[in-house]
Amino acid sequence: MFDLVTQERKDQRLTFEDLVVAKATYEKGTKDEIEEFIFRLLDVSGDNFITRSDLKIVMIAIFNNILCIKDSQDRSSSHEDIVNIFLNAAKFSMHNEGGTEETMSFEDFRNWCTHLPSVKKLLGSLLLPPGSGRPGSQIPKLLTSTAIDSNIILLRKEYAWHIGGALSQHDLEDWNLLYHSSVNGLSFNTFLGNISNHAGPTVLIIKDKEGYIYGGYASQPWERHADFYGDMKCYLFQLNPVASIFRPTGANNNLQWCAINFTSEDIPNGIGFGGRVNHFGLFVSANFDQGHTFSCTTFGSPCLSKTNRILPEVIECWGVTQLATQDKHDAVKGTVLERFKEDRNMLKMVGLANSSE
Numbered sequence: 001m002f003d004l005v006t007q008e009r010k011d012q013r014l015t016f017e018d019l020v021v022a023k024a025t026y027e028k029g030t031k032d033e034i035e036e037f038i039f040r041l042l043d044v045s046g047d048n049f050i051t052r053s054d055l056k057i058v059m060i061a062i063f064n065n066i067l068c069i070k071d072s073q074d075r076s077s078s079h080e081d082i083v084n085i086f087l088n089a090a091k092f093s094m095h096n097e098g099g100t101e102e103t104m105s106f107e108d109f110r111n112w113c114t115h116l117p118s119v120k121k122l123l124g125s126l127l128l129p130p131g132s133g134r135p136g137s138q139i140p141k142l143l144t145s146t147a148i149d150s151n152i153i154l155l156r157k158e159y160a161w162h163i164g165g166a167l168s169q170h171d172l173e174d175w176n177l178l179y180h181s182s183v184n185g186l187s188f189n190t191f192l193g194n195i196s197n198h199a200g201p202t203v204l205i206i207k208d209k210e211g212y213i214y215g216g217y218a219s220q221p222w223e224r225h226a227d228f229y230g231d232m233k234c235y236l237f238q239l240n241p242v243a244s245i246f247r248p249t250g251a252n253n254n255l256q257w258c259a260i261n262f263t264s265e266d267i268p269n270g271i272g273f274g275g276r277v278n279h280f281g282l283f284v285s286a287n288f289d290q291g292h293t294f295s296c297t298t299f300g301s302p303c304l305s306k307t308n309r310i311l312p313e314v315i316e317c318w319g320v321t322q323l324a325t326q327d328k329h330d331a332v333k334g335t336v337l338e339r340f341k342e343d344r345n346m347l348k349m350v351g352l353a354n355s356s357e
Helices: 016-028 031-041 052-066 072-077 080-087 106-115 117-123 157-166 188-195 336-349
Strands: 141-143 174-180 202-208 213-218 235-240 244-246 256-259 270-276 279-285 312-321
Touching: 031 106, 031 117, 052 080, 052 117, 106 117, 106 244, 117 157, 157 213, 157 235, 157 244, 174 188, 188 312, 213 279
Parallel strands: 141 174
Antiparallel strands: 174 312, 202 213, 202 312, 213 235, 235 244, 256 270, 270 279
16 A cells, blocks of 8 residues: 555655545546556555455455454464455456466456455545444444354354445444244244344345355345335345355346245245246245255346255344434535535645646
8 A cells, every 4th residue: 555655666755745646546536547546456565466365465454454353363364264255256367477376457356346345345445534434344233142152153244244345334233133044943934923023124144055155135125025026225145155246237127036825836935036937046945945046137146056956054134224324414524615625625736626727
């Protein structure tokens, strides 16, 4: 970060102009300029190539930061398994003739950020003041009964941070465990009963017998419908062995599915997301003992497991408690004229304010 802000002069000096130019690019630049800045930030080794080793260092630093790990021994080893899951989502399509590792292109980086919005949010906010409200830094508080053994919970803090990358700030406060199959049994009726008093969005997580972990964010309550429903806030995600998020593409409106006690074969009983009937992006039958996952255009998602047919081993459902949206001006202090004046003063310092006059 220091070398990038000082324009790689290597003189170990940071000037006020350096800081203004960096903030103008980082905060006020175009989408391409901001992404280019973040992309260059990943070059930890400073050799103008971004490798898996570079990304590993960055991801370890991110988790140390958001989880507030201070002990040096813990910092070096506590996230190895989780870090690899995030790295598995990256592609390295360029060959570096002088190096031993394949390298990441700018397009590879953009695709990586598309599937890991939490990473992009955090890296895109590093020049903002630190605090719990900084984009990409918030992890929902995971609330469970004290009687539940924490070791059986699928949703780790790192997973919650990843899933929350596609959500707004007011969705990242409290997530309550509504249903856990190891506690409540693999029962569709129990699932529906446990979530019936929660009117907000839910996070459904499945671990199958192949060891894969994945799920979906349901923006609407799980209620009986004879057809697809939901809105464009729904999405699918993978947690293990690769971390990815798949948001709606707009190709169709087949977002959420919840069929209860229908007798027609054309309306399969169970819950699901995306795709089409009997060929869902993700589906769990009403017996909660089987399901399937296919690639689907609804979310642009692949098969989420090792095979299309899945056998759930553990199913969790978390209720998202949404805070009332605060006045939109609270997040941005000052009047419109005051904010314009601040932006204009910053641009003046880098000689851009009068470029169109």
